[in-house]
Amino acid sequence: MTWGELLKQGQERLKKAGIQEYELDAWYLFEQAFSMSRARYFLDAKEEAAPEAPALKAYENGLERRSGRVPLQHILGTQEFMGMEFFVNAHVLIPRQDTETLVETVLNEQKNRNISVLDMCTGSGCIAVSLKALGGYARVAAADISSEALEVAEKNAGTYPVEFRQSDMFAAFEPGRDMFDVIVSNPPYIPSEVIRGLEPEVRDHEPLGALDGKEDGLYFYRILAEQCGDFLNQGGSVYFETGHDQGAAVKTLLESHGFQDTKVIKDLAGMDRVVRGTWPGQIRK
Numbered sequence: 104m105t106w107g108e109l110l111k112q113g114q115e116r117l118k119k120a121g122i123q124e125y126e127l128d129a130w131y132l133f134e135q136a137f138s139m140s141r142a143r144y145f146l147d148a149k150e151e152a153a154p155e156a157p158a159l160k161a162y163e164n165g166l167e168r169r170s171g172r173v174p175l176q177h178i179l180g181t182q183e184f185m186g187m188e189f190f191v192n193a194h195v196l197i198p199r200q201d202t203e204t205l206v207e208t209v210l211n212e213q214k215n216r217n218i219s220v221l222d223m224c225t226g227s228g229c230i231a232v233s234l235k236a237l238g239g240y241a242r243v244a245a246a247d248i249s250s251e252a253l254e255v256a257e258k259n260a261g262t263y264p265v266e267f268r269q270s271d272m273f274a275a276f277e278p279g280r281d282m283f284d285v286i287v288s289n290p291p292y293i294p295s296e297v298i299r300g301l302e303p304e305v306r307d308h309e310p311l312g313a314l315d316g317k318e319d320g321l322y323f324y325r326i327l328a329e330q331c332g333d334f335l336n337q338g339g340s341v342y343f344e345t346g347h348d349q350g351a352a353v354k355t356l357l358e359s360h361g362f363q364d365t366k367v368i369k370d371l372a373g374m375d376r377v378v379r380g381t382w383p384g385q386i387r388k
């Protein structure tokens with residue numbers, strides 16, 4: 104069998120299992136198992152394949168798991184986000200391209216590097232680490248309720264100095280002592296009812312605690328809108344990722360808690376994706 108046939112065989116197997124992106128997914132498994140660059144593949148596709156036994160086993164294992172709807176990223180162990188590679192496992196949400204809109208919005212609006220930023224609900228740390236790496240902000244902190252997620256986030260931070268803290272929302276933060284110029288968050292926002300209808304890769308393999316926004320999906324935005332003001336310096340800003348139809352509701356929530364300059368920002372597909380607001384520092388409602 105040639106290298107080309109070996110790849111094709113994997114693609115056919117994933118196609119049969121109903122994997123939509125079967126060609127690409129099989130390629131990534133093939134590339135990782137055989138350490139095969141695209142350039143080498145194009146040269147060697149018609150050559151007789153002579154894989155090492157462990158590499159062949161890894162390829163077959165990967166195909167087996169992907170056929171069982173294990174997310175590709177859990178098999179490969181990584182996901183690219185903002186041009187960087189992030190470790191992922193079953194304890195963290197796989198970073199989504201949608202979330203790049205949140206990071207890009209903060210980078211575009213917050214040009215002063217001398218600020219402090221908190222990423223609440225950090226998961227893999229993808230938002231906090233990319234803001235530190237690309238924004239160069241003086242202080243970046245990040246919190247999550249899950250100690251397993253924080254382990255992944257710390258690994259992802261590598262040598263970037265991000266302060267991680269385990270906290271149920273702001274429970275481990277003290278108003279007046281833990282103050283920030285910017286608070287960002289991509290909280291769980293899927294209404295509980297909707298979760299059971301999601302693709303098996305998400306429903307069965309991503310952490311429920313990273314998805315479940317309770318009854319109407321807005322549970323965590325209510326906490327954020329109510330409490331962020333206690334941890335923001337005067338004139339500070341919040342940036343939240345939202346579901347595609349939650350922009351107006353989250354904007355209203357922020358306004359009802361005294362935030363100003365609120366705005367819904369759409370993603371490249373024209374969907375609600377980010378809501379921003381500014382904390383005036385006035386007396387809380």
Ligand SMILES: C[S@@+](CC[C@H](N)C(=O)[O-])C[C@H]1O[C@@H](n2cnc3c(N)ncnc32)[C@H](O)[C@@H]1O
Pocket residue numbers: 195196197198199202223224225226227228229230246247248249252270271272289290291292312313314
């Ligand atoms: C939608 S994921 C976002 C992960 C990451 N920030 C991203 O954008 O890919 C939400 C995260 O919120 C965390 N979380 C859930 N409930 C929480 C709570 N009560 N306090 C803090 N973090 C919480 C989950 O553990 C999960 O990591």
